[in-house]
Amino acid sequence: MDKNLFEASLTGNVQALNELLHKDKLILDRVSLTRFNETPLHIAAMRGHLDFVKVLLREKPTLAMSLDSVRRTPLHVASAGGHMEIARELLQVMSAEGCGFRDQDGRTPLYLAVKNEELEIIKLLIQKNPDLGREILQENGETILHTCIYYNSLEALKLLCQLWNEDELAMVKDGNENTLLHLATVHKQVQTVKYLLQIPSIRTNENSVNGQGLTALDVLDHHPRDFEALEIRTLLMEANFSRSKDVKSFQTSQNVTNLENKPKGWYLNTNANWLEKQRGVLILATIVVATTSFYSGLHPPGGTFTNSRDGPLGNAVKTEPDIGPFSDFVIKNTIIMIFSLMILVVLLSGVPLRNKFCLWVLNVASVCIIFLVTATYLTEIANMSPDTWVNPTTLFMCWIWMLLCLLFALSHTIFFLTWVVKKLLKARKSDQIGV
Structure with missing residues (x-):
């Protein structure tokens, strides 16, 4: 310049x-x-x-x-x-x-x-x-x-604020889902809080929570208590603002009442929240099953010939008289391990377990694992007995249990397919109405 x-x-x-x-x-x-x-x-x-x-x-x-x-x-x-x-x-x-x-x-x-x-x-x-x-x-x-x-x-x-619709002011949030009242409370701006509480939509939206699940009253519990915080707390409580835990308790009681009034159902109305809560337990269970099947594959029943020259780890003893039963054992054990790992991957992926398809896959895979574990147990008991003789009571219980597993898998599959058909019919009907 x-x-x-x-x-x-x-x-x-x-x-x-x-x-x-x-x-x-x-x-x-x-x-x-x-x-x-x-x-x-x-x-x-x-x-x-x-x-x-x-x-x-x-x-x-x-x-x-x-x-x-x-x-x-x-x-x-x-x-x-x-x-x-x-x-x-x-x-x-x-x-x-x-x-x-x-x-x-x-x-x-x-x-x-x-x-x-x-x-x-x-x-x-x-x-x-x-x-x-x-x-x-x-x-x-x-x-x-x-x-x-x-x-x-x-x-x-x-x-x-005059440029905004009154209802919009209660819903204006930043990236952390803080409302204007949340921010005014965080910064302990008493006069700003008083002004915002004069807006009816903000006053009636007292249970609004931010991204951390905190109401405006909860926010004060995470900051030093001084005169401004005390005054803001008084203002919020006089306006009937609540803490998030009180809101959740109220909502839970409402949900329980609603559930009691709902018609009971087995599959089409299933709520899988309980499965979400047990995700950690299911992960541990599948790890145990996968580890056990892995160990059984490397240490088959009857042990191995450690001095065998056919393989670095030695041949399984069961392959000596007849390789057929051993191959049958290996196939069942491999399926158990693969299905366990599949369930583990689904659980670790974070896919919502309330998803009906995901729930069906987990049910069928789990039943397959239980069925094959029972079948493998029965087979190995027979192989360890003279002339493959098995106690009739043991044989009866194992067969009944395996039959129940098949019925369980079949029933879940039928109900899942019924749900799919109803969804497709509903979607088709909606499309016809739209046309």
């Missing part, structure tokens, strides 16, 4: 600016071609030189959208500095979209005006573009209302 132009901008010397423009009519045009931190308009807006700004905008209005080294427009500078008249002049030559331009930190002129609670500039900005007051400022869902609370700008909050 020309040295004389810089000094004129710094002092707001309009006469010097006019002389420079008279000598060199392209001096402002060359500004955009020069490396600089701020343009003359940035400097004049920062120092509050209104007359100097007027001349610059008259000679070159496009300077209003020029950017400094951190991508701020002159309107950013004027808004942060509280120079209302300069902001007014800039808004006259800027578009509605231009006054919402974001710098490299994602901050708009409205953000900077709210930060310093420049109410008159806030009014100018939202008059130019009312959508600025409803814009999402950050990727985490933060709005300008959250900014008001972060900087304790209560008057700015009151002004901007």
